[in-house]
Amino acid sequence: MTNDPLLERARQLWADLAGTPVTFTESAIEVVASPQSLLCPPGWVGIVALGRAVIATAPDDDTAEIVKHALADLPATAVIDPAPVRDRLPVKETLGPATLAYCDAAGFHPAESSAVETISAVHTDMTALLARVPAGDADESGLAGITSPAFVVRTGTDVIAAAGYRAWPRRTAHVSVLSTPAARGRGLGRVVATAAVAHALDAGLLPQWRARPEPSRRVARALGFREVGAQLSINLMPADSAQRS
Structure with missing residues (x-):
């Protein structure tokens, strides 16, 4: 051990x-x-x-x-x-x-923002977000499978960034994050992910971040996730x- x-x-x-x-x-x-x-x-x-x-x-x-x-x-x-x-x-x-990266409460570095809204994972605005991004991006994010609430940022009425997590075994929260292409590079992924990770930690879960693209890995590292494998x-x-x- x-x-x-x-x-x-x-x-x-x-x-x-x-x-x-x-x-x-x-x-x-x-x-x-x-x-x-x-x-x-x-x-x-x-x-x-x-x-x-x-x-x-x-x-x-x-x-x-x-x-x-x-x-x-x-x-x-x-x-x-x-x-x-x-x-x-x-x-x-x-x-x-x-x-594969993980985060605990001691290592968590949240991004502060008052712009995050909480909605249902099956809200029609989530469906609209998934439809506005390339299919590969939507699949890579895993956002369609979250079991937590969705934490979102809007421009007007449109959701442009969202995060949540799917409940996995061993009290693990598998985090998913997605932004529209036009909204990327503004730190919104970190903002919505902060809300999702905080929700998971408050529930006593282990946040997990699984990623291939380097931009996603950078967001995870900025939040305090540690790559262990x-x-x-x-x-x-x-x-x-x-x-x-």
Whole structure:
């Protein structure tokens, strides 16, 4: 067990999401077969590195053995890097890597603002916001799946930035933030995220920020989130296809 509370809580969360017993072990990768894993899409291999420990899930025992032998000697930073993983495995497709960052009350650096309004996550103005941004941005944000209230900033009657969180296992709050393209660069993401993170902390939850784009990571760092690891999902080519290639 680590003496870092944020890292330990993150490891407990992702071990649960693996869907079968698995342990984060320092300077090692633990690979298990888990068809029901939530570390990745169904049928994929999911890899999560937290600190210097790595867990991975595979859809079946044979794939788990292949992944274990292929990645066993790679350090944690390389295991979630698609390039060295592609050198070791017949990768068809990847998702990520996405950084995993967490925040507690002691490290939280809120952005003060009186402009934030609280509305329902299913308010029609939220639907309108999601429709006004590129589909990829909306999907990346995860805002459509929040279970908390939505914390928003408006221009006139239009919502131009919003944040909230989805309740995850282990009393985790998975934070989502989205701004319209025209509203970016004005610090509004940090303002609405402040309200969402404060709401989660007041409820005794662990705020989690998962991000790929650097601008999103900068917002998280400004709020006091600490990056402790990353997640990568890989879709392997079928064995016969890999042999032919």
